[in-house]
Amino acid sequence: MLSPSIKSELKRIVGKENFSSLSEDLLCYSFDATNNPSKADAVIFPSTAEEISLILKMANAEDFSVVPRGAGTGFTGGAVPIEGGLLLSTERMKDINIDEENLLATVGAGAITGDIQDMADALGLFYPPDPTSAKFSTIGGNIAECAGGPRAVKYGTTRDYVLGLEVVLPTGEIIVTGVKTLKGVVGYDLTRLVTGSEGTLAIITRAYLRLIPAPMARRTMYAAFAELTEAALAVSSIIGSRIVPSTLELIDESSLKCVEEQGVLKFPELGGILLIEVDGDEGSVDEKAARIKDICVECNSVEFRVAEDKWEVKDLWKVRKAISPALYRIRPKKINEDIVVPRSKMVELIRGVKDISTERDVVIACFGHAGDGNIHVNIMIDGDDAKERERGEEATKDLFKLTLSLGGTISGEHGIGTSKAPYLEMELDRNSIELMKRLKDSFDPKGILNPGKIFIDKE
């Protein structure tokens, strides 16, 4: 608990209007998308790195924990203050500056990713990382989790666009990592070490992002299949044929049914659909689209459409964007995983998931970024039914075993946080984990920053 004197000192640092320990505020900042809320003792809204530096120095001196938070859209509990302490929201630090000549964006940690994309777009530039939460999530949170999204298949993830960072170390020092140029190799790569460290190594206050020229043209396609394995085979075939789509999303029958149940759309008798985009020069996109059509037809697609205008594009995306909320409404306590497998193993993954679903008697809905092998596997349990929860947990373990046996990874873009921490040792060996913990200690000797995440101490 934060003592009255600590609270009044914190108010002095940020101004009393930027600090709260009111129960209703604590509730608002107690959750992320995992639906496992936990309240902090207080919430603070600093506006500068200097204020954060003072807060962290105080946390070290007074021994309280600090949990950084962007917009709380994460899927693994990274921003949830599971041990109480001080919740530090970066939402006020949201300035965005674009240097058109150098294709560089300088942004505050609290800037909304979608706003960065929009500002870049207005200048003919492009910030490709595009987590589905982009309209709400902050760039600081995206960097902390190394967010991905549908475009990663062609453009990579957040880490590929972060040139440098301003961060506050857990002990209060403000440092600038990396560069503002396209290249730089001076000292160890702290930029990429902090990226994806889930708010456990430093608090990001500012980022220097690489932008690229926006592609000239884009084509959006829809392919429907009677069997999901046919759709999965089409994914492997597209990649194997050396086409690099800018998006290659797969949606399975269970996901389609959930969308149907919400009354929005109908997909009679489909095993799965693909949503595909290609981008590039005007001359090349139609040719790529034609090749993709041929592959889908060869894989027995029952329907193939190329969107003719931006309204049809929006229409096609409506299905994909409806899935996550639809699944959530039906099963708010579902288990949502984001495993990745080598793309040639997509069919094996799909078959394996079907087996797990049968064996553990749970509905499993699969959708996501098939183009880079990253599938969101949703185990649709009723979290209030203890037996079903147990079966869900067994299914999760089966899924991770299957994924790892196929040469994959248990998280492509959501991170470990608290929800995957129990499974960390399935993927990482003891020596790697010990090394990572030593790195954490090098940054945060007192362990005040975002405790209880990634690593579970087994005594």
Next chain:
Amino acid sequence: MLSPSIKSELKRIVGKENFSSLSEDLLCYSFDATNNPSKADAVIFPSTAEEISLILKMANAEDFSVVPRGAGTGFTGGAVPIEGGLLLSTERMKDINIDEENLLATVGAGAITGDIQDMADALGLFYPPDPTSAKFSTIGGNIAECAGGPRAVKYGTTRDYVLGLEVVLPTGEIIVTGVKTLKGVVGYDLTRLVTGSEGTLAIITRAYLRLIPAPMARRTMYAAFAELTEAALAVSSIIGSRIVPSTLELIDESSLKCVEEQGVLKFPELGGILLIEVDGDEGSVDEKAARIKDICVECNSVEFRVAEDKWEVKDLWKVRKAISPALYRIRPKKINEDIVVPRSKMVELIRGVKDISTERDVVIACFGHAGDGNIHVNIMIDGDDAKERERGEEATKDLFKLTLSLGGTISGEHGIGTSKAPYLEMELDRNSIELMKRLKDSFDPKGILNPGKIFIDKE
């Protein structure tokens, strides 16, 4: 010094034919491209991670240092055993396997980068990082230094293609970092922390590399300018116009003169030339080339040529490839820097370098990857002339000050090693350096791996 019993144990680990302390062998492994040789006490040629693990465990127990080495083509002393000890060459670990379906190369640390490129190319695939040393340098060395090259302007550097690594920690544990899939965010990003760590954090034994489909078409162009600032302006204008060339190299008058002195080629009255490539779909490269021509003409180019066939491409590249050896032959002890500036600052950099050259009375030859702001600035001193050497060192300091004042970095791809270690504090603040040293200690508590690199301890 290594005791006889240590030597005989090392021979036992790798086989006596894979160990040497003969003076002629030590000489061969005493240098890199910095021309500041230093001999190890012995050289060892392991063939597996397990052998390296035994060697490093022994180094910890017996307290001797180990210096990993690829092909010794580095520019900052990274592979030079400046404190003696054991030189560990990875040259025997050179297997290359390409998984065509998943666009993945699994390679031993000692594999030659050019061989990986060639094998990928034969399958229609592409490994873009292309340091000028690629025909000789190893992928392990490239990863340790985060090598760049002419294509970085479009394709990024080595770090953008390393998905995962097998490494041996300085304390002897073998770990696998990262993933073999396109995405992965499980735990801290050890892959990118080791990448660019200059052989100080771990010995890389194997790498999992991302390949991409080879571009369908490429155009190579040559533009000559009477004034170097015009060439530099053309660079900024090309980038500012949102064209992303796959290569955009600049060569200044001093570099051209050095090539001329070698009697290969003639460049009368030129202030600088650009060598430009664009790649992509067949339909788009000619249009991009035409736009680049327009920009060069606007910037007063006195000559502009598009190569008509592969022989002419080779011809155009001959100039660029001749520079480094030509400069080296004329001034073997020249100072070779690889600073980077924001691309809009290219003209200011060029003017500033000219001023430094005049003020310090040293010839400075500039060439390199102007497209990403990374210029190789060669201060052409006679290293045996003490006064000239001193002026060269002052010019280096001036250059770094200028670079940093323009928002740049003192190294884009060569690293720090020993040659830039005295200047590290010009770019990094004390807190960052202290943090990096703590990270080093987390990996290598006894400091046995590649000592004396990056950080200079000031007592």
